[in-house]
Amino acid sequence: MSGHEPLVFSGMQPTGNLHLGNYLGAIRNWLKLQEQYRCLYCMVDMHAITVDYDPKQLAQATREVMAAYIASGVDPKRSIVFAQSQVREHAELAWIFNCIARVGWLNRMTQFKDKAGKNAEKMSVGLYTYPVLMAADILLYRGTHVPVGDDQKQHVELARDIAQKFNNDYGVPNFFPVPDPIIQGTATRIMSLRDGKAKMSKSDPSEYSRINLTDDADTIATKFKKAKTDPLPLPESEKELDERPEANNLVSIYAAFTDKGKQAVLDEFKGGQFSTFKGALADLVVSKLSPIAAEMRRLLADPAELDRLMLRGADQARAIAVPVMAEVRRVVGWVT
Ligand code: TYM
DSSP states (O other): OOOOEEEEEEEEEOSSBBBBIIIIIIHHHHHHHHHHHHEEEEEEGGGGGGGGGOHHHHHHHHHHHHHHHHTTOOOOOTTEEGGGSTHHHHHHHHHHHHHSSOHHHHTOOHHHHHHGGGGHHHHHSHHHHHHHHHHHHOOOOOEEEEEOOGGGGHHHHHHHHHHHHHHHTOOOOTTTTOEEEEOOOSSSBBBOOSTTTTTTOOOOGGGGOBTTTTOOEEEHHHHHHHHHOOOSSOOOOGGGGGOOHHHHHHHHHHHHHOOOHHHHHHHHHTTHHHHHHHHHHHHHHHHHHHHHHHHHHHTTTOHHHHHOOOOOOHHHHHHHHHHHHHHHHHOOOOOO
């Protein structure tokens, strides 16, 4: 019983093309939430500069992510859609949270270890404290629910720890809500089409590892055709997928797009060859993604309108953030 109004916050990095994992793991789940709750959906362009990037392309990449949100069904009249860098309070709260979070907590973050590999010493400090900025994103609005894919769960847990430690250290019980991750559906972790044990990701060097939201029908068909599978036909029961990661991934994608369970998909295709299933899967995915890609093209043809919508979103976000930050400044003891 926190007494906080439910508020949904989520975001996506404008780095490279959005893919099927971003869509099924996150955006699609945002749509139902906006019918019921106050939702903020952010393009996290401050997170995007924690790794090497091209400043000439960032603004356009941010517009592309915004276009992908709207084309997928995020309604900017219902939800607040905005760019993180346009609300400066994110950076301000992140600094305060840098003084709350412990080095030991950040040392446990698996995504930093995965991204840095053996080069941790050469990574930016921003990449290291990236989850702290993410906590600031959520808590600046007193966010209570965070719909994300499975890979972000640990970061949302860090945001919970930060909220609790802030409330305790400053003696302000319940000042920040303790946000819950929402990780829903059959597609919380979409895997690479080349390796069923690796996550589908923007940074995989192989284009064949992922389906981008803007891929055309031929590209989608070719990528599924080349997708790795084992030589066996589709199994009878869902249980048998446990040992077959590539098969499991393709069946999960089909199940997610048809809103069915994996067993229902197997009931339709069991005993069949993967070549047949892959054809049906490609047709299904094309039928779902091509209207989104077309709508994205239409929206991106008018960048001035997207920029206008983005500024309006930032104004709406600021209307929530500024009063929260004013309270935070008082709580931490700054002269106000
Ligand atoms: P990002 O940009 O890496 O991913 C955006 C969303 O897509 C989900 N996702 C996946 N889901 C299923 N299968 C996959 N293969 C897959 N790949 C990505 C992610 O889980 C995520 O939900 N740090 C975040 C962005 C962020 C954020 C926030 C999210 C910044 N501040 C505050 C929520 C709340 C990130 O880099 O996501």
